[in-house]
Amino acid sequence: SGEMIKAMNDDLTVLNSWDHLKKIENYEEIAGTILFRRLFAKCPETKTLFGFPVDMDTDSPKLLESRRFKIHSKHFVEMLDRALLMLETSQLEENMKSLGEMHVCYGVKEEYFPLMGEALIFTLKKCLPGEFNPAVKTAWLHVYDKMSGQMIRAMKQAKK
Numbered sequence: 001s002g003e004m005i006k007a008m009n010d011d012l013t014v015l016n017s018w019d020h021l022k023k024i025e026n027y028e029e030i031a032g033t034i035l036f037r038r039l040f041a042k043c044p045e046t047k048t049l050f051g052f053p054v055d056m057d058t059d060s061p062k063l064l065e066s067r068r069f070k071i072h073s074k075h076f077v078e079m080l081d082r083a084l085l086m087l088e089t090s091q092l093e094e095n096m097k098s099l100g101e102m103h104v105c106y107g108v109k110e111e112y113f114p115l116m117g118e119a120l121i122f123t124l125k126k127c128l129p130g131e132f133n134p135a136v137k138t139a140w141l142h143v144y145d146k147m148s149g150q151m152i153r154a155m156k157q158a159k160k
Contacts, residue, residue: 011087021127027127028077028078032072033069034123037058037064038118042119052069083096083099084143096151099151100154101154103151103155110152113151117148124140
């Protein structure tokens, strides 16, 4: 069906731009830092999930040089990388389900997901300035919606 072809094209577009991002040296830390600084700026309360005070400046060397911040930033990008490798497999939903269940324990709220999506788009645009066109953005939004939707469903189930 047309929907399925569109989804496959989105997957390919996303994987292609992700491959380009991965060519950046130390991409996990670079992309992770941009992403979480953006998330913290847009939603300061998310800083508390990482053990930082809400009012900590996102330019603070204390934040940027924090081992915990660096490790988590890298870990998020590695997690995204693993999920993207499963994009066209049946494993994706299972993976998103267990991530969703895990994130309930961390205190992650559903309303953080759109903010994280915005931070992801912001990060990709910054890291891939030459190729982040509207079509690539749309593909990423579709893929992110699919992945985050699966996580949110699992979170709702886990809370019951």
